[in-house]
Amino acid sequence: MRTVYLNGQYVPETEAKVSVFDRGFLFADAVYEVVSVIDGKLIDFDGHVARLHRSMAELRMPQPPGREELLTMCRELAARNALTEGMIYFEVTRGNPGDRDFLFPSAELQPTIVGFTQNAPLVDRPxxxxxxxxxxxxxxxxxxxxxxxxxxxxxxxxxxxxxxxxxxxxxxxxxxxxxxxxxxxxxxxxxxxxxxxxxxxxxxxxxxxxxxxxxxxxxxxxxxxxxxxxxxxxxxxxxxxxxxxxxxxxxxxxxxxxxxxxxxxxxxxxxxxxxxxxxxxxxxx
CATH class of the missing domain: 3.20.10.10 (D-amino Acid Aminotransferase, subunit A, domain 2)
Structure with missing residues:
Protein backbone atom coordinates (compact mmCIF):
# COMPACT_ATOMS: atom_id res chain seq x y z
CA MET A 1 0.00 0.00 0.00
CA ARG A 2 1.31 3.42 -0.93
CA THR A 3 2.20 6.08 1.58
CA VAL A 4 0.92 9.52 0.59
CA TYR A 5 1.60 13.00 1.92
CA LEU A 6 -1.26 15.14 3.24
CA ASN A 7 -0.70 18.46 4.97
CA GLY A 8 2.57 17.55 6.64
CA GLN A 9 1.71 13.93 7.45
CA TYR A 10 2.70 10.67 5.74
CA VAL A 11 -0.24 8.29 5.86
CA PRO A 12 -1.45 5.11 4.10
CA GLU A 13 -3.39 6.02 0.96
CA THR A 14 -6.60 4.57 2.43
CA GLU A 15 -6.39 7.00 5.35
CA ALA A 16 -5.76 10.19 3.36
CA LYS A 17 -8.92 12.30 3.45
CA VAL A 18 -9.76 15.79 2.17
CA SER A 19 -12.93 17.71 3.11
CA VAL A 20 -15.86 17.74 0.68
CA PHE A 21 -15.74 21.53 1.10
CA ASP A 22 -12.18 21.81 -0.13
CA ARG A 23 -12.11 24.21 -3.09
CA GLY A 24 -9.97 21.79 -5.05
CA PHE A 25 -12.86 19.33 -4.98
CA LEU A 26 -15.66 21.85 -5.51
CA PHE A 27 -14.10 24.20 -8.08
CA ALA A 28 -10.85 22.57 -9.29
CA ASP A 29 -9.31 25.52 -7.46
CA ALA A 30 -5.96 23.77 -7.36
CA VAL A 31 -2.65 23.48 -9.16
CA TYR A 32 -0.30 20.54 -9.44
CA GLU A 33 3.06 19.33 -10.71
CA VAL A 34 4.56 16.01 -11.79
CA VAL A 35 8.24 15.30 -11.13
CA SER A 36 9.89 12.36 -12.89
CA VAL A 37 12.08 9.95 -10.94
CA ILE A 38 14.80 7.76 -12.39
CA ASP A 39 17.42 5.90 -10.38
CA GLY A 40 15.54 7.14 -7.31
CA LYS A 41 16.37 10.79 -8.07
CA LEU A 42 14.25 13.79 -9.04
CA ILE A 43 14.47 15.30 -12.53
CA ASP A 44 14.08 19.03 -13.30
CA PHE A 45 12.90 19.57 -9.73
CA ASP A 46 13.59 23.29 -9.50
CA GLY A 47 11.76 23.96 -12.77
CA HIS A 48 8.66 22.20 -11.49
CA VAL A 49 8.70 24.12 -8.19
CA ALA A 50 9.10 27.42 -10.04
CA ARG A 51 6.15 26.59 -12.31
CA LEU A 52 4.01 25.58 -9.33
CA HIS A 53 4.69 28.97 -7.77
CA ARG A 54 3.89 30.75 -11.06
CA SER A 55 0.61 28.85 -11.37
CA MET A 56 -0.35 29.74 -7.80
CA ALA A 57 0.46 33.40 -8.43
CA GLU A 58 -1.70 33.42 -11.59
CA LEU A 59 -4.63 32.15 -9.51
CA ARG A 60 -3.87 34.51 -6.62
CA MET A 61 -3.31 31.58 -4.28
CA PRO A 62 -1.30 32.59 -1.18
CA GLN A 63 1.23 30.61 0.83
CA PRO A 64 3.08 28.58 -1.81
CA PRO A 65 5.00 25.70 -0.23
CA GLY A 66 8.74 26.34 -0.27
CA ARG A 67 11.34 24.48 -2.29
CA GLU A 68 12.88 22.73 0.73
CA GLU A 69 9.48 21.60 2.02
CA LEU A 70 8.62 20.12 -1.38
CA LEU A 71 12.07 18.57 -1.81
CA THR A 72 11.81 16.87 1.58
CA MET A 73 8.32 15.64 0.75
CA CYS A 74 9.33 14.20 -2.64
CA ARG A 75 12.44 12.47 -1.31
CA GLU A 76 10.54 11.04 1.64
CA LEU A 77 7.73 9.77 -0.60
CA ALA A 78 10.25 8.14 -2.95
CA ALA A 79 12.00 6.46 -0.02
CA ARG A 80 8.85 5.29 1.76
CA ASN A 81 7.42 3.85 -1.47
CA ALA A 82 10.71 2.42 -2.78
CA LEU A 83 10.25 4.44 -5.97
CA THR A 84 13.19 4.07 -8.33
CA GLU A 85 11.44 5.00 -11.59
CA GLY A 86 8.15 6.78 -12.10
CA MET A 87 6.52 10.04 -11.03
CA ILE A 88 5.71 12.04 -7.95
CA TYR A 89 2.57 14.17 -8.14
CA PHE A 90 1.99 17.05 -5.77
CA GLU A 91 -1.08 19.25 -5.64
CA VAL A 92 -1.95 22.45 -3.81
CA THR A 93 -5.56 23.58 -3.39
CA ARG A 94 -6.76 26.92 -2.03
CA GLY A 95 -8.05 25.03 0.99
CA ASN A 96 -11.26 24.37 2.87
CA PRO A 97 -13.38 27.44 3.76
CA GLY A 98 -16.01 25.28 5.46
CA ASP A 99 -18.77 25.93 2.92
CA ARG A 100 -19.35 26.35 -0.82
CA ASP A 101 -19.02 29.84 -2.30
CA PHE A 102 -17.79 30.97 -5.72
CA LEU A 103 -16.04 33.95 -4.16
CA PHE A 104 -12.61 33.42 -2.70
CA PRO A 105 -12.83 33.34 1.09
CA SER A 106 -12.06 36.68 2.71
CA ALA A 107 -9.85 35.13 5.36
CA GLU A 108 -6.57 33.58 4.33
CA LEU A 109 -6.96 29.81 4.25
CA GLN A 110 -4.42 27.15 4.95
CA PRO A 111 -3.80 25.43 1.59
CA THR A 112 -4.29 21.71 1.20
CA ILE A 113 -1.07 19.99 0.05
CA VAL A 114 -1.12 16.44 -1.30
CA GLY A 115 1.68 14.29 -2.70
CA PHE A 116 1.81 10.71 -4.00
CA THR A 117 3.98 8.42 -6.11
CA GLN A 118 3.24 6.40 -9.22
CA ASN A 119 5.46 3.64 -10.57
CA ALA A 120 5.92 3.77 -14.34
CA PRO A 121 8.60 2.83 -16.89
CA LEU A 122 10.21 5.97 -18.25
CA VAL A 123 13.53 4.96 -19.81
CA ASP A 124 12.78 1.60 -21.45
CA ARG A 125 9.50 2.04 -23.31
CA PRO A 126 8.51 0.26 -26.54
Whole structure:
Protein backbone atom coordinates (compact mmCIF):
# COMPACT_ATOMS: atom_id res chain seq x y z
CA MET A 1 0.00 0.00 0.00
CA ARG A 2 1.31 3.42 -0.93
CA THR A 3 2.20 6.08 1.58
CA VAL A 4 0.92 9.52 0.59
CA TYR A 5 1.60 13.00 1.92
CA LEU A 6 -1.26 15.14 3.24
CA ASN A 7 -0.70 18.46 4.97
CA GLY A 8 2.57 17.55 6.64
CA GLN A 9 1.71 13.93 7.45
CA TYR A 10 2.70 10.67 5.74
CA VAL A 11 -0.24 8.29 5.86
CA PRO A 12 -1.45 5.11 4.10
CA GLU A 13 -3.39 6.02 0.96
CA THR A 14 -6.60 4.57 2.43
CA GLU A 15 -6.39 7.00 5.35
CA ALA A 16 -5.76 10.19 3.36
CA LYS A 17 -8.92 12.30 3.45
CA VAL A 18 -9.76 15.79 2.17
CA SER A 19 -12.93 17.71 3.11
CA VAL A 20 -15.86 17.74 0.68
CA PHE A 21 -15.74 21.53 1.10
CA ASP A 22 -12.18 21.81 -0.13
CA ARG A 23 -12.11 24.21 -3.09
CA GLY A 24 -9.97 21.79 -5.05
CA PHE A 25 -12.86 19.33 -4.98
CA LEU A 26 -15.66 21.85 -5.51
CA PHE A 27 -14.10 24.20 -8.08
CA ALA A 28 -10.85 22.57 -9.29
CA ASP A 29 -9.31 25.52 -7.46
CA ALA A 30 -5.96 23.77 -7.36
CA VAL A 31 -2.65 23.48 -9.16
CA TYR A 32 -0.30 20.54 -9.44
CA GLU A 33 3.06 19.33 -10.71
CA VAL A 34 4.56 16.01 -11.79
CA VAL A 35 8.24 15.30 -11.13
CA SER A 36 9.89 12.36 -12.89
CA VAL A 37 12.08 9.95 -10.94
CA ILE A 38 14.80 7.76 -12.39
CA ASP A 39 17.42 5.90 -10.38
CA GLY A 40 15.54 7.14 -7.31
CA LYS A 41 16.37 10.79 -8.07
CA LEU A 42 14.25 13.79 -9.04
CA ILE A 43 14.47 15.30 -12.53
CA ASP A 44 14.08 19.03 -13.30
CA PHE A 45 12.90 19.57 -9.73
CA ASP A 46 13.59 23.29 -9.50
CA GLY A 47 11.76 23.96 -12.77
CA HIS A 48 8.66 22.20 -11.49
CA VAL A 49 8.70 24.12 -8.19
CA ALA A 50 9.10 27.42 -10.04
CA ARG A 51 6.15 26.59 -12.31
CA LEU A 52 4.01 25.58 -9.33
CA HIS A 53 4.69 28.97 -7.77
CA ARG A 54 3.89 30.75 -11.06
CA SER A 55 0.61 28.85 -11.37
CA MET A 56 -0.35 29.74 -7.80
CA ALA A 57 0.46 33.40 -8.43
CA GLU A 58 -1.70 33.42 -11.59
CA LEU A 59 -4.63 32.15 -9.51
CA ARG A 60 -3.87 34.51 -6.62
CA MET A 61 -3.31 31.58 -4.28
CA PRO A 62 -1.30 32.59 -1.18
CA GLN A 63 1.23 30.61 0.83
CA PRO A 64 3.08 28.58 -1.81
CA PRO A 65 5.00 25.70 -0.23
CA GLY A 66 8.74 26.34 -0.27
CA ARG A 67 11.34 24.48 -2.29
CA GLU A 68 12.88 22.73 0.73
CA GLU A 69 9.48 21.60 2.02
CA LEU A 70 8.62 20.12 -1.38
CA LEU A 71 12.07 18.57 -1.81
CA THR A 72 11.81 16.87 1.58
CA MET A 73 8.32 15.64 0.75
CA CYS A 74 9.33 14.20 -2.64
CA ARG A 75 12.44 12.47 -1.31
CA GLU A 76 10.54 11.04 1.64
CA LEU A 77 7.73 9.77 -0.60
CA ALA A 78 10.25 8.14 -2.95
CA ALA A 79 12.00 6.46 -0.02
CA ARG A 80 8.85 5.29 1.76
CA ASN A 81 7.42 3.85 -1.47
CA ALA A 82 10.71 2.42 -2.78
CA LEU A 83 10.25 4.44 -5.97
CA THR A 84 13.19 4.07 -8.33
CA GLU A 85 11.44 5.00 -11.59
CA GLY A 86 8.15 6.78 -12.10
CA MET A 87 6.52 10.04 -11.03
CA ILE A 88 5.71 12.04 -7.95
CA TYR A 89 2.57 14.17 -8.14
CA PHE A 90 1.99 17.05 -5.77
CA GLU A 91 -1.08 19.25 -5.64
CA VAL A 92 -1.95 22.45 -3.81
CA THR A 93 -5.56 23.58 -3.39
CA ARG A 94 -6.76 26.92 -2.03
CA GLY A 95 -8.05 25.03 0.99
CA ASN A 96 -11.26 24.37 2.87
CA PRO A 97 -13.38 27.44 3.76
CA GLY A 98 -16.01 25.28 5.46
CA ASP A 99 -18.77 25.93 2.92
CA ARG A 100 -19.35 26.35 -0.82
CA ASP A 101 -19.02 29.84 -2.30
CA PHE A 102 -17.79 30.97 -5.72
CA LEU A 103 -16.04 33.95 -4.16
CA PHE A 104 -12.61 33.42 -2.70
CA PRO A 105 -12.83 33.34 1.09
CA SER A 106 -12.06 36.68 2.71
CA ALA A 107 -9.85 35.13 5.36
CA GLU A 108 -6.57 33.58 4.33
CA LEU A 109 -6.96 29.81 4.25
CA GLN A 110 -4.42 27.15 4.95
CA PRO A 111 -3.80 25.43 1.59
CA THR A 112 -4.29 21.71 1.20
CA ILE A 113 -1.07 19.99 0.05
CA VAL A 114 -1.12 16.44 -1.30
CA GLY A 115 1.68 14.29 -2.70
CA PHE A 116 1.81 10.71 -4.00
CA THR A 117 3.98 8.42 -6.11
CA GLN A 118 3.24 6.40 -9.22
CA ASN A 119 5.46 3.64 -10.57
CA ALA A 120 5.92 3.77 -14.34
CA PRO A 121 8.60 2.83 -16.89
CA LEU A 122 10.21 5.97 -18.25
CA VAL A 123 13.53 4.96 -19.81
CA ASP A 124 12.78 1.60 -21.45
CA ARG A 125 9.50 2.04 -23.31
CA PRO A 126 8.51 0.26 -26.54
CA UNK A 127 6.89 3.48 -27.77
CA UNK A 128 10.31 5.12 -27.81
CA UNK A 129 10.94 3.19 -31.04
CA UNK A 130 7.49 2.39 -32.43
CA UNK A 131 6.05 5.79 -31.58
CA UNK A 132 2.53 6.88 -30.71
CA UNK A 133 -0.40 7.71 -32.95
CA UNK A 134 -2.47 10.86 -32.48
CA UNK A 135 -5.68 12.29 -33.84
CA UNK A 136 -6.31 16.01 -34.09
CA UNK A 137 -9.28 17.36 -32.13
CA UNK A 138 -10.60 20.86 -31.34
CA UNK A 139 -8.90 22.73 -28.51
CA UNK A 140 -11.83 23.96 -26.40
CA UNK A 141 -9.99 24.50 -23.13
CA UNK A 142 -10.02 27.75 -21.19
CA UNK A 143 -7.69 30.54 -22.32
CA UNK A 144 -5.13 30.06 -19.53
CA UNK A 145 -3.61 26.74 -20.52
CA UNK A 146 -0.22 27.98 -19.27
CA UNK A 147 -1.52 27.55 -15.70
CA UNK A 148 -1.18 23.93 -14.58
CA UNK A 149 -4.51 23.44 -12.82
CA UNK A 150 -6.31 20.24 -11.91
CA UNK A 151 -9.28 21.03 -14.18
CA UNK A 152 -8.37 18.31 -16.67
CA UNK A 153 -11.82 17.17 -17.74
CA UNK A 154 -11.46 18.31 -21.36
CA UNK A 155 -8.07 16.62 -21.67
CA UNK A 156 -9.63 13.43 -20.31
CA UNK A 157 -12.48 13.66 -22.82
CA UNK A 158 -10.00 14.09 -25.67
CA UNK A 159 -7.92 11.12 -24.54
CA UNK A 160 -11.10 9.03 -24.48
CA UNK A 161 -12.07 10.32 -27.93
CA UNK A 162 -8.62 9.46 -29.28
CA UNK A 163 -8.86 5.95 -27.91
CA UNK A 164 -12.32 5.55 -29.49
CA UNK A 165 -10.73 6.57 -32.80
CA UNK A 166 -8.06 3.88 -32.43
CA UNK A 167 -5.25 6.31 -31.60
CA UNK A 168 -3.01 6.60 -28.57
CA UNK A 169 -3.67 10.26 -27.85
CA UNK A 170 -4.83 13.61 -29.20
CA UNK A 171 -3.24 16.78 -30.49
CA UNK A 172 -5.40 19.83 -29.88
CA UNK A 173 -6.08 22.32 -32.67
CA UNK A 174 -7.16 25.96 -32.52
CA UNK A 175 -7.78 28.02 -35.69
CA UNK A 176 -6.07 25.36 -37.78
CA UNK A 177 -2.88 25.33 -35.69
CA UNK A 178 -1.72 22.60 -33.31
CA UNK A 179 -1.42 23.97 -29.78
CA UNK A 180 -0.25 20.90 -27.84
CA UNK A 181 -1.13 17.35 -26.91
CA UNK A 182 -3.76 16.48 -24.33
CA UNK A 183 -1.00 16.18 -21.71
CA UNK A 184 2.21 16.82 -23.64
CA UNK A 185 3.91 19.51 -25.69
CA UNK A 186 3.87 18.87 -29.46
CA UNK A 187 6.73 19.39 -31.91
CA UNK A 188 7.57 18.56 -35.52
CA UNK A 189 10.76 18.26 -37.55
CA UNK A 190 10.52 19.60 -41.09
CA UNK A 191 11.97 17.83 -44.10
CA UNK A 192 14.62 20.56 -44.08
CA UNK A 193 15.72 19.31 -40.64
CA UNK A 194 14.35 22.12 -38.45
CA UNK A 195 12.55 21.52 -35.14
CA UNK A 196 9.33 23.56 -34.92
CA UNK A 197 7.76 24.25 -31.53
CA UNK A 198 4.79 26.37 -30.45
CA UNK A 199 5.45 29.79 -28.87
CA UNK A 200 5.25 30.03 -25.09
CA UNK A 201 1.93 31.85 -24.81
CA UNK A 202 -1.24 31.29 -22.79
CA UNK A 203 -2.58 28.63 -25.21
CA UNK A 204 -0.10 25.96 -24.07
CA UNK A 205 1.47 24.73 -20.87
CA UNK A 206 5.07 25.88 -20.66
CA UNK A 207 6.63 22.44 -20.34
CA UNK A 208 9.56 21.89 -18.00
CA UNK A 209 10.71 18.88 -20.02
CA UNK A 210 10.02 20.84 -23.19
CA UNK A 211 12.30 23.64 -22.02
CA UNK A 212 15.15 21.27 -21.20
CA UNK A 213 14.80 19.37 -24.49
CA UNK A 214 14.77 22.57 -26.56
CA UNK A 215 17.89 23.84 -24.79
CA UNK A 216 19.64 20.54 -25.51
CA UNK A 217 18.44 20.68 -29.12
CA UNK A 218 19.99 24.13 -29.55
CA UNK A 219 23.33 22.77 -28.36
CA UNK A 220 24.11 21.29 -31.74
CA UNK A 221 21.41 18.64 -32.21
CA UNK A 222 19.00 20.55 -34.45
CA UNK A 223 18.01 24.12 -35.34
CA UNK A 224 14.93 25.24 -33.40
CA UNK A 225 12.24 27.58 -34.70
CA UNK A 226 9.51 28.85 -32.37
CA UNK A 227 6.23 29.32 -34.26
CA UNK A 228 2.81 27.77 -34.70
CA UNK A 229 2.39 24.94 -37.19
CA UNK A 230 -0.70 23.64 -38.96
CA UNK A 231 -2.16 20.15 -38.99
CA UNK A 232 -1.26 19.85 -42.68
CA UNK A 233 2.34 20.84 -41.97
CA UNK A 234 2.52 18.25 -39.21
CA UNK A 235 1.27 15.49 -41.50
CA UNK A 236 3.91 16.45 -44.06
CA UNK A 237 6.74 16.59 -41.51
CA UNK A 238 9.75 14.31 -41.49
CA UNK A 239 9.29 13.60 -37.78
CA UNK A 240 7.00 14.56 -34.92
CA UNK A 241 7.39 14.16 -31.20
CA UNK A 242 5.92 14.94 -27.80
CA UNK A 243 7.70 15.97 -24.62
CA UNK A 244 6.42 15.57 -21.06
CA UNK A 245 7.68 14.66 -17.61
CA UNK A 246 5.86 11.32 -17.88
CA UNK A 247 7.17 10.58 -21.39
CA UNK A 248 10.49 12.44 -21.75
CA UNK A 249 10.65 12.49 -25.57
CA UNK A 250 8.45 10.13 -27.60
CA UNK A 251 8.05 9.96 -31.38
CA UNK A 252 4.69 10.53 -33.00
CA UNK A 253 4.58 8.25 -36.03
CA UNK A 254 0.98 8.66 -37.19
CA UNK A 255 -1.27 11.74 -37.29
CA UNK A 256 -4.93 11.27 -38.26
CA UNK A 257 -3.95 7.99 -39.86
CA UNK A 258 -1.12 9.52 -41.91
CA UNK A 259 2.20 7.77 -41.36
CA UNK A 260 5.29 9.90 -40.90
CA UNK A 261 8.49 8.57 -42.43
CA UNK A 262 8.86 4.83 -42.14
CA UNK A 263 6.53 4.70 -39.14
CA UNK A 264 9.28 4.40 -36.52
CA UNK A 265 11.30 6.83 -34.43
CA UNK A 266 13.22 9.30 -36.57
CA UNK A 267 16.91 10.13 -36.04
CA UNK A 268 16.44 13.58 -34.52
CA UNK A 269 13.75 12.40 -32.11
CA UNK A 270 15.94 9.46 -31.09
CA UNK A 271 18.95 11.73 -30.54
CA UNK A 272 16.92 14.16 -28.43
CA UNK A 273 15.50 11.35 -26.30
CA UNK A 274 18.95 9.87 -25.70
CA UNK A 275 20.42 13.29 -24.96
CA UNK A 276 17.64 14.19 -22.56
CA UNK A 277 17.90 10.91 -20.62
CA UNK A 278 21.64 11.43 -20.26
CA UNK A 279 21.05 15.01 -19.10
CA UNK A 280 18.35 13.87 -16.66
CA UNK A 281 20.58 11.23 -15.09
CA UNK A 282 23.47 13.65 -14.72
CA UNK A 283 21.42 16.51 -13.26
CA UNK A 284 18.86 14.64 -11.09
CA UNK A 285 18.95 15.37 -7.37
Missing amino acids: QAESGVSVVTLPDRRWQMAHVKTTQLLYASLMKAEAKACGADDAWLVRDGFVTEGSSQNAHIVTKQGKLITHPLDSSILHGITQSAVLELARQGVVEVETRSFTVEEAKDAAEAMVTAASAFVLPVTRIDGVQLGDGTCGPITRKLRETYIEFARNSAI
